[in-house]
Amino acid sequence: xxxxxxxxxxxxxxxxxxxxxxxxxxxxxxxxxxxxxxxxxxxxxxxxxxxxxxxxxxxxxxxxxxxxxxxxxxxxxxxxxxxxxxxxxxxxxxxxxxxxxxxxxxxxxxxxxxxxxxxxxxxxxxxxxxxxxxxxxxxxxxxxxxxxxxxxxxxxxxxxxxxxxxxxxxxxxxxxxxxxxxxxxxxxxxxxxxxxxxxxxxxxxxxxxxxxxxxxxxxxxxxxxxxxxxxxxxxxxxxxxxxxxxxxxxxxxxxxxxxxxxxxxxxxxxxxxxxxxxxxxxxxxxxxxxxxxxxxxxxxxxxxxxxxxxxxxxxxxxxxxxxxxxxxxxxxxxxxxxxxxxxxxxxxxxxxxxxxxxxxxxxxxxxxxxxxxxxxxxxxxxxxxxxxxxxxxxxxxxxxxxxxxxxxxxxxxxxxxxxxxxxxxxxxxxxxxxxxxxxxxxxxxxxxxxxxxxxxxxxxxxxxxxxxxxxxxxxxxxxxxxxxxxxxxxxxxxxxxxxxxxxxxxxxxxxxxx
Amino acid sequence: xxxxxxxxxxxxxxxxxxxxxxxxxxxxxxxxxxxxxxxxxxxxxxxxxxxxxxxxxxxxxxxxxxxxxxxxxxxxxxxxxxxxxxxxxxxxxxxxxxxxxxxxxxxxxxxxxxxxxxxxxxxxxxxxxxxxxxxxxxxxxxxxxxxxxxxxxxxxxxxxxxxxxxxxxxxxxxxxxxxxxxxxxxxxxxxxxxxxxxxxxxxxxxxxxxxxxxxxxxxxxxxxxxxxxxxxxxxxxxxxxxxxxxxxxxxxxxxxxxxxxxxxxxxxxxxxxxxxxxxxxxxxxxxxxxxxxxxxxxxxxxxxxxxxxxxxxxxxxxxxxxxxxxxxxxxxxxxxxxxxxxxxxxxxxxxxxxxxxxxxxxxxxxxxxxxxxxxxxxxxxxxxxxxxxxxxxxxxxxxxxxxxxxxxxxxxxxxxxxxxxxxxxxxxxxxxxxxxxxxxxxxxxxxxxxxxxxxxxxxxxxxxxxxxxxxxxxxxxxxx
Numbered sequence: 001x002x003x004x005x006x007x008x009x010x011x012x013x014x015x016x017x018x019x020x021x022x023x024x025x026x027x028x029x030x031x032x033x034x035x036x037x038x039x040x041x042x043x044x045x046x047x048x049x050x051x052x053x054x055x056x057x058x059x060x061x062x063x064x065x066x067x068x069x070x071x072x073x074x075x076x077x078x079x080x081x082x083x084x085x086x087x088x089x090x091x092x093x094x095x096x097x098x099x100x101x102x103x104x105x106x107x108x109x110x111x112x113x114x115x116x117x118x119x120x121x122x123x124x125x126x127x128x129x130x131x132x133x134x135x136x137x138x139x140x141x142x143x144x145x146x147x148x149x150x151x152x153x154x155x156x157x158x159x160x161x162x163x164x165x166x167x168x169x170x171x172x173x174x175x176x177x178x179x180x181x182x183x184x185x186x187x188x189x190x191x192x193x194x195x196x197x198x199x200x201x202x203x204x205x206x207x208x209x210x211x212x213x214x215x216x217x218x219x220x221x222x223x224x225x226x227x228x229x230x231x232x233x234x235x236x237x238x239x240x241x242x243x244x245x246x247x248x249x250x251x252x253x254x255x256x257x258x259x260x261x262x263x264x265x266x267x268x269x270x271x272x273x274x275x276x277x278x279x280x281x282x283x284x285x286x287x288x289x290x291x292x293x294x295x296x297x298x299x300x301x302x303x304x305x306x307x308x309x310x311x312x313x314x315x316x317x318x319x320x321x322x323x324x325x326x327x328x329x330x331x332x333x334x335x336x337x338x339x340x341x342x343x344x345x346x347x348x349x350x351x352x353x354x355x356x357x358x359x360x361x362x363x364x365x366x367x368x369x370x371x372x373x374x375x376x377x378x379x380x381x382x383x384x385x386x387x388x389x390x391x392x393x394x395x396x397x398x399x400x401x402x403x404x405x406x407x408x409x410x411x412x413x414x415x416x417x418x419x420x421x422x423x424x425x426x427x428x429x430x431x432x433x434x435x436x437x438x439x440x441x442x443x444x445x446x447x448x449x450x451x452x453x454x455x456x457x458x459x460x461x462x463x464x465x466x467x468x469x470x471x472x473x474x475x476x477x478x479x480x481x482x483x484x485x486x487x488x489x490x491x492x493x494x495x496x497x498x499x500x501x502x503x504x505x506x507x508x509x510x511x512x513x514x
Numbered sequence: 515x516x517x518x519x520x521x522x523x524x525x526x527x528x529x530x531x532x533x534x535x536x537x538x539x540x541x542x543x544x545x546x547x548x549x550x551x552x553x554x555x556x557x558x559x560x561x562x563x564x565x566x567x568x569x570x571x572x573x574x575x576x577x578x579x580x581x582x583x584x585x586x587x588x589x590x591x592x593x594x595x596x597x598x599x600x601x602x603x604x605x606x607x608x609x610x611x612x613x614x615x616x617x618x619x620x621x622x623x624x625x626x627x628x629x630x631x632x633x634x635x636x637x638x639x640x641x642x643x644x645x646x647x648x649x650x651x652x653x654x655x656x657x658x659x660x661x662x663x664x665x666x667x668x669x670x671x672x673x674x675x676x677x678x679x680x681x682x683x684x685x686x687x688x689x690x691x692x693x694x695x696x697x698x699x700x701x702x703x704x705x706x707x708x709x710x711x712x713x714x715x716x717x718x719x720x721x722x723x724x725x726x727x728x729x730x731x732x733x734x735x736x737x738x739x740x741x742x743x744x745x746x747x748x749x750x751x752x753x754x755x756x757x758x759x760x761x762x763x764x765x766x767x768x769x770x771x772x773x774x775x776x777x778x779x780x781x782x783x784x785x786x787x788x789x790x791x792x793x794x795x796x797x798x799x800x801x802x803x804x805x806x807x808x809x810x811x812x813x814x815x816x817x818x819x820x821x822x823x824x825x826x827x828x829x830x831x832x833x834x835x836x837x838x839x840x841x842x843x844x845x846x847x848x849x850x851x852x853x854x855x856x857x858x859x860x861x862x863x864x865x866x867x868x869x870x871x872x873x874x875x876x877x878x879x880x881x882x883x884x885x886x887x888x889x890x891x892x893x894x895x896x897x898x899x900x901x902x903x904x905x906x907x908x909x910x911x912x913x914x915x916x917x918x919x920x921x922x923x924x925x926x927x928x929x930x931x932x933x934x935x936x937x938x939x940x941x942x943x944x945x946x947x948x949x950x951x952x953x954x955x956x957x958x959x960x961x962x963x964x965x966x967x968x969x970x971x972x973x974x975x976x977x978x979x980x981x982x983x984x985x986x987x988x989x990x991x992x993x994x
Contacts, residue, residue: 086697109709155894169752187803
């Protein structure tokens with residue numbers, strides 16, 4: 001049983017018999033039935049003093065008091081045990097608000113340092129006041145009121161008006177604590193004093209932070225949308241206002257502001273909020289990329305990652321430098337997650353960075369970078385040469401796969417060039433086969449002469465039937481699937497050399513198999 | 515009593531009336547008597563949750579559990595009859611203690627029979643008291659009829675009202691000064707607002723009377739307090755909860771915080787403001803917003819305290835000032851402040867006007883602008899609350915007498931108040947000679963008695979009506 005429950009138990013026993021407990025408050029003691037039951041030597045942080053300070057002179061606990069009421073009462077005492085210099089409330093205020101059913105109290109007024117005074121005594125006159133009033137001249141035409149008397153029937157409140165008033169009260173009761181923001185925006189748009197403008201912006205910062213903490217994206221977006229509108233409205237005439245709003249966006253892009261995203265949002269299912277979240281994040285400055293990158297790094301949510309990737313790309317398109325700086329981070333997982341960002345960016349620096357990452361020590365990063373470069377169509381020929389000969393089989397396989405995804409003249413020319421190299425090892429037959437397969441998938445009529453030469457030259461030499469080049473050429477022709485390649489294959493099928501015919505047969509099988 | 519709407523109080527009065535009348539006619543075992551006593555028990559037990567059920571009469575009004583009962587039209591005749599009933603028996607009230615929980619049907623019926631019978635005796639209250647002593651199972655206490663001299667409760671209430679008013683003026687000054695230079699807490703303001711709400715609940719006529727204080731040296735501050743008082747009264751009249759009333763009161767106190775920064779030359783200019791001066795004046799809601807942002811207040815309170823003052827010069831169609839781009843609809847607090855702010859200003863002497871409006875003239879002017887400058891439904895509520903000749907008005911009767919409007923006991927007839935007749939005292943000042951209820955018939959003629967002819971601005975008499983509400987004893991105690 002905890003302390004509160006124990007207290008309640010004692011209360012219940014006493015109250016059942018006596019009906020109530022009344023305690024009197026002095027600044028250094030609490031009394032019950034005239035006797036001190038709690039005294040303190042020092043006022044500081046003491047319960048009697050806190051109660052006395054706020055004007056509470058007695059408290060009565062009545063039979064029936066519940067645990068909830070007692071708990072709330074204790075919470076009030078704790079909250080207001082020490083007051084700041086300019087407090088927003090105190091014990092007496094909280095007790096009044098709460099309106100406990102089983103706790104009564106009495107308070108006295110707070111002492112006031114300065115006292116307003118006004119003389120309400122009447123002015124004595126030398127003559128009979130009322131007679132003088134009757135004798136006074138009538139009101140001039142100018143002074144007479146033209147408004148007619150109020151007809152009581154006309155001011156009867158109709159049922160509809162009653163309903164209107166009830167509706168107004170309901171709306172007022174349900175008003176969000178942020179409802180006043182419209183007044184702030186209206187103040188901001190016409191504000192000509194820089195100091196006042198800053199004060200209002202400070203409040204908006206606070207509210208924005210609050211909205212994010214509450215996961216109220218609508219509230220946060222309202223602030224940013226309206227600020228944006230204000231900035232556009234004032235862009236022509238008040239440069240300091242634009243600058244201050246710009247600083248506002250800079251402020252909210254800082255880690256201390258965006259940390260809430262890490263704390264509150266990173267574990268949340270954001271499937272219902274994706275569009276709003278995206279809109280909110282795109283208001284941020286590119287400087288936010290560092291923080292967003294960290295969140296991207298840590299979040300387990302796939303949805304969040306996709307969202308952040310898009311957003312970081314958008315921000316980096318405005319200013320690449322923060323992303324560039326972030327990409328120097330040695331953390332491989334972070335780099336890995338940032339590579340998709342580079343895929344979507346036009347900036348030339350992206351291609352350079354990806355080229356660097358292609359040579360990264362991490363295989364995952366290399367693979368991602370390669371995919372990204374292919375996606376951008378930015379893989380340089382010299383890189384391609386190098387990658388095709390990469391010592392890692394998975395890299396080579398990836399490259400071939402990427403090459404084979406679409407027809408491409410540059411890659412085609414490269415492959416032909418590569419295959420025509422005299423120093424190409426003829427013993428690595430699977431590699432050569434893969435090259436020809438890739439050529440078939442990405443090639444065009446350009447490579448037909450090469451393939452013809454490769455297929456038909458020296459056909460009668462013994463052992464030449466099993467040449468990986470000749471086999472590869474057949475495979476490539478199959479994969480090309482053009483009229484020219486088909487004709488060439490037909491011709492090869494009718495070849496006088498059995499070696500050639502055998503190659504075509506085998507190539508057909510491979511093609512069916514793949 | 516249920517502080518939200520006082521319905522239980524009205525139900526109690528109705529149930530008591532019905533019980534009294536059925537017991538007069540029928541025997542105890544009559545079905546109607548049984549139903550009436552059950553109804554009465556139901557209401558009593560509901561009210562006992564909040565403490566002793568006191569039914570008291572003070573200044574011609576019923577007070578239930580310390581709160582003045584607001585009369586609905588449908589029970590006005592019941593009220594009048596019960597007032598007479600109690601008066602004949604020289605009773606000031608009844609108490610049903612909450613410590614006693616067994617108000618059985620038989621005991622209640624017996625009590626009401628004794629109550630009915632007591633009228634036949636010379637000293638009905640004493641006789642009744644004796645009979646109750648002989649019947650100790652009937653746990654009801656009776657109070658003698660109260661004399662018109664103020665009770666301790668009444669004196670305490672008036673003192674609290676006076677102190678609250680004066681402290682409120684000091685507090686606004688203090689907050690305005692602090693908000694100009696740094697952060698200001700709202701602790702004092704909230705305590706005062708809560709006092710205002712309590713006072714309005716107990717005796718709204720007293721508050722309306724005090725809201726007539728005019729001090730042209732400290733106009734902005736007294737005006738703000740008056741607006742807070744009037745707004746709280748109107749809020750209670752339309753049924754706002756106590757929490758909202760507190761917030762409304764704080765709103766009222768700070769609604770013109772921005773004016774503290776406006777030049778006095780502009781505020782007190784006797785002629786029309788030029789364009790520059792008018793622009794300066796129109797800034798005050800915006801200045802107010804900035805100062806209110808410096809208040810250290812809970813979030814919910816801060817929201818309301820900013821919105822109402824910002825909107826209080828806006829019309830229902832959003833014309834007025836300041837210009838709005840984002841606000842699409844005025845809040846309830848904004849509409850309430852608009853009404854009471856204009857009323858308070860119209861009834862004050864201003865340098866730019868030949869004379870102040872009397873309270874009734876102010877209402878007439880405002881009514882002519884209903885729907886344009888004021889929300890019609892709320893304005894109607896305001897006029898109903900104030901009366902055609904508002905509490906605190908000085909009026910001339912067709913008898914030639916001068917009076918001070920004290921109260922409207924019949925809320926269905928807002929042109930016939932209770933009036934305190936004023937006569938010259940020996941020092942050529944004014945004193946109250948008598949109190950009359952203009953709703954009372956002149957029984958000889960069968961026609962209503964005296965009628966109000968016109969309102970008079972109190973400045974013509976050199977008085978502050980509020981002094982009659984605060985009371986002479988409290989005034990002389992507080993040296994000016």
